[in-house]
Amino acid sequence: MEDHSLNLVLLEQMLEWLGLEADVAEDGERAVEMACGGVYRLVLMDIQLPGMDGVEAARQIRGRAGIIQPVIVAMTASAYLEERRRCLEAGMEDVLIKPFKLVDIKRVIDAYLEPD
Structure with missing residues (x-):
């Protein structure tokens, strides 16, 4: 879930390069519905939805x-520091600071997802 379309395209490409698929929620309400109704192991949650x-x-x-x-990464x-604290207090496991690189996404995947 990402707030800017160019960032979303780049994120989807990074995930694809790592062999993962992304489902995209257009807003926060939809993100909650999807996370609660699906079987997602990882949610990359933009803060500015x-x-x-x-x-x-x-x-x-x-x-x-x-x-x-699911694991939720902001x-x-x-x-x-206050933004990071707010995310962790809301129950998120980690925070990615934009702009991030492929290596940052890979670190999150390796840290929080068990291999299939």
Whole structure:
């Protein structure tokens, strides 16, 4: 889930290079629906989503009982410690600071996803 179309295209390409597919939510509400209704192991959550922001979306996902909880990694342009703290307090496991590189995405994949 990403707030800017060019960043989204680049992120999708990076994931494809790593052999992964992405499903995209157009806003925070849809991100919650998808994460709670699907079987996602990893959610890359942009903080600046339209409507419900990524932090609130993460809180709502974490608040849903009975679902398999995915790893949620924030994506933000803010390198401020307060932003990172806000994301972690909402239940996200990690934060990627934009602009990120393929090696950054690979680090997240390697850290949080078990090989199939």
